[in-house]
Amino acid sequence: MKFTCSQGALARALNTVSKAVSIRTTIPILKGILLTVKDNELTMTASDLDLSIETKLDVQSVEDGSAVVNSKLFSEIIRKLPNAVVKMEEEDGKMEITCLGSNFSIISLPADEFPAIGMVNRLNKIEIKKDILKDLIKKTTFAASIDEKKGILVGCLLKFYENKLEMAALDGFRLAVANAEAGTEEERSVVIPARILIEIQKILMESSEEEDISLVLDNKKAEIITKETRIVSRLLEGEFIKYNDIIPKTYKTRCIVNREEMLSGIERASLLAKEGKNNLIRLDVSGSRIVITSRSEEGNSKEIISTECEGEDLIIGFNSKYVSDVLKAVNDEEVVLEMSSPVSPCLIKPLEGESYVYLVLPVRISVN
């Protein structure tokens, strides 16, 4: 293998592909990046077996071939090189990297030991706008469980129906459901680990290009294809929780609040909501205001939020994190809170439309 390319292009592509490199693996080859040069194109691949990323860039190839190099060392070397032409040459288990007055020779491993990333049958491509997918990931993944013992709850449902994509995540205390347009009439549901969707979101955010991306699904894998990169994620097996029935259709108290004002108030109240580790804040809804209070050994706090409220007065407790998380995930200027009693779930949603709904269970409080 022998080729030249610009340091900048190489560094950018490495930044993308290295997101799939296993950090704590004991299998040396999985700490590596597979480089394959063919017909003036370099393909870089990394995989932690759950997530695989493959990205392509144009190079000037002198001799086609492939090899694996340590991801961390190779990335650090490329990042620290000057912005000039980099010459790469692999032979006999050694990769030579030359750029102006710098020369490195690092160990390379045989390409055939690298796990195959696998192809997904591309018959049924689903087209979706990049910004839409990014937005759905942002609005749902934070509600998934981060406890690997929770099985399917560490995943995020992707449900395609009637030219729409609905995404949903829940952890037993809250549920986030978002939907948007997607180009398919097929009805399909898959569950992708939330942590992988968050990596995918980072990759999508790094390229500023407006572009449509494609999604391809089979029974074991989901593949996301952008112009230069393809990302393959394993699917979680098992049935996702039926969440539609747990979303209340009625309410007794409905408040419209300014999102940023509510978020700031909750974040300040949470400074004194450390008791019992559940970040308890108390909302006192009455008339045209919500009073948020919290207390700890160090003192107590009170925040008055102006609101348009209809329905019954209510006192209800929450884990402050479960409310602030959703207020950070959405962009709306105003949001709606719908509640029925101190022990019934609270809905948080946009002022209009059905594109998003967030459900959070209250924390029982002693009203005194």
Place this chain on the structure above:
Amino acid sequence: MKFTCSQGALARALNTVSKAVSIRTTIPILKGILLTVKDNELTMTASDLDLSIETKLDVQSVEDGSAVVNSKLFSEIIRKLPNAVVKMEEEDGKMEITCLGSNFSIISLPADEFPAIGMVNRLNKIEIKKDILKDLIKKTTFAASIDEKKGILVGCLLKFYENKLEMAALDGFRLAVANAEAGTEEERSVVIPARILIEIQKILMESSEEEDISLVLDNKKAEIITKETRIVSRLLEGEFIKYNDIIPKTYKTRCIVNREEMLSGIERASLLAKEGKNNLIRLDVSGSRIVITSRSEEGNSKEIISTECEGEDLIIGFNSKYVSDVLKAVNDEEVVLEMSSPVSPCLIKPLEGESYVYLVLPVRISVN
């Protein structure tokens, strides 16, 4: 105590003063900040007994008084408040903080339990420009030892003589000595812990104002006075190492290198200089170039640095960190390296003048 002031001014002053708050103390009062209001002026004080910081700001006082509040909680509350007028009122062990719709009540402790910061006799003030003190701290403190068991070596010497301030730090492997103008004819030497000087540098960097600052010294303490803030540091006891005799006056090899080019080359070489934990790099000086090489189990590197060299060819080894540290600390476009043999110290200094000199011991290498 009762006063009002702007959230912004309070947050800025807290950022300064909280640098002296003990993080790991078991004495609750030392986790606090002392607030004292008198005649429309708020004084905030923090101390970890080694370092004390006191800063003043204008407020509208209604009732003079003083109290201590927990630094972390109070800082977080103030930082998260909106940029508006903050009302503070202390009574019966409770500090009430009100700003627009937010209200906090946190525990306060009696002011008389707070340790006195102590006054330094201000008869002999030494005037020095802020930028000069910042620069001297940056060029020397990194060479001090960070091992508290090393006694005086964790300190930095400040030596006043002939209207100059000379600062020096050394850790047994390297020595940094810098000097600049200072307004005193007095001859005095004190040793201040390097970690405290680094905190002082941060405080000086945060205010963009060009200003002269004053230094006052007694036998136990050094006091640094800026417009709003005074910083009192304990002095280290004991005699500082006589370093003048260990600085070589002659050399056999002298090279002029571009500082940034040399720094980049060393940083890249250090990626493969992990053997034996001493970050060993090898410099091969001959003719008009320095070749930097390094090797580890993962591979090896070679960097060619162009230079103007005079004198004998030389092969010498260094801990790469000890060379890159100094190249980061100075701003010169070019620096001079003076060496005599593979086992004699190497000097690094500016192209002209005597304002700075850095000495680093080589690492013995097997030349083959």
